[in-house]
Amino acid sequence: MQSYNQFCPIAKACEVLEPRWTLLILCEMWSGSSRFNEIKRGVPSMSPSLLSKRLKGMEDLGLITREELDGNIDYKITEIGHELGPIVFALGKWAHRNIDAEVTLEKLDAKLLMWNVRRKVDISPFTTTKKVIQFVFTELGKDKRNFWLIYKPGCSVDLCTKDPGFEVDLCVMAELKALTSVWIGLSELADELRHKKIVLLGDKHLAATIDQWMVRSDFAPKLKIA
Incomplete structure (x- = not known):
């Protein structure tokens, strides 16, 4: 020292x-x-x-x-x-x-973002059945763009970087910068959805309650879906 x-x-x-x-x-x-x-x-x-x-x-x-x-x-x-x-x-x-938002978002890391998203997921809005949520970062290479959050009743949420082979309930198609910005509270989900930088496909209930289960950074205000 x-x-x-x-x-x-x-x-x-x-x-x-x-x-x-x-x-x-x-x-x-x-x-x-x-x-x-x-x-x-x-x-x-x-x-x-x-x-x-x-x-x-x-x-x-x-x-x-x-x-x-x-x-x-x-x-x-x-x-x-x-x-x-x-x-x-x-x-x-x-x-x-x-610190300026553009400076904050200069260094992006999909794995680190998804690790942070995984550990803050609130499972209470989920049903008692297994849920699989796929995140796809459209601008990344095929071997780096896909992540799966898997919830099984009685277990914590797992993060997979390889296809687990389960049917996907909700697919979140997103630009990495947009989802990072939403998660740390530099932009609102509603705005990114409106500009099609984030698109939700699949289970309507999971999509409608994303503001409840995808808990953002402790430094971000509560999500606003609309």
Whole structure:
């Protein structure tokens, strides 16, 4: 850990939080990820070796703990780590208000977007039967454009990048930029639907309730379907 060689509390806080990826790892863990591979999916640009290094450093600083049970390793945020939650969320709100939308949407990642969409899906509006929702990002190559969210009663929502072979209930045809913008709250779903940048095909109930089950980023206001 590099030091600013200052006694200022802000300088000391920066020494703990500035190593690249630290806050994003914490955000991924606040979202529910506790296993190495889960955290890796939330920070896809990190190499496994760098993620291991950061997790070890965060453990040494007391931000997280490492627990091994039945051969599996779980990472948990400590009390002092959780104290950072309101601070980091406030930083995100500041960025959402003050950083230009076009700058925010310069770097798009379909896998990362769908990982975020999956973990915030609200299953309560779903029926007791299996639901399969396919997302197709029309401008991407054939091997990168398709994602499937699969809900089975009593289970969490799964994300597949290969065709699971199930009948699709709802197909969401979208431009990656449009859906990313909707999810983080920079545009409204109703506007993207009106401009045909997002098209909903299939189950009318799923389409009509997308504002209920596709929960957006914590920094976005509630979806408006019309």
